[in-house]
Amino acid sequence: QLELVESGGGYVQPGKSLTISCTASGDTLDQYRINWFRQAPGKGREGVSCISRNGDITNYADSVKGRFTISRDNTKNTVYLQMDGLKFEDTANYSCAAAPTSLPNRCGYSGMRTWGKGILVTVSS
DSSP: OOEEEEEOOEEEOTTOOEEEEEEEESSOGGGEEEEEEEEOTTSOEEEEEEEOTTSOOEEEOTTTTTTEEEEEEGGGTEEEEEEOSOOGGGOEEEEEEEEEOSOTTOOOSSOOOEEOOOEEEEEOO
């Protein structure tokens, strides 16, 4: 059974960069499309980014487009979210989620089957 664990969160100053990781165990990640979601204090969950099984297709929320980059290394069973130019409003609990798919180029924000517990990213001066 697939399990996901996020790592790399913490405190970062505005304008700086941080990369968080989502590492899978129990199954090979190359059978899944992967998403990052976030939930800021007092707000609902927001889909941040998604990446297809083969990594060719990515998508970003307008709020992070041009600043965040999602990538994956299937040999390491890991998906990354590089966050540049961080803003105060990026402070949130970030979770990764996986959806199995037979389509290598599928990317979307619905149908997630497995979720990580999440990791806190705090942007503060």
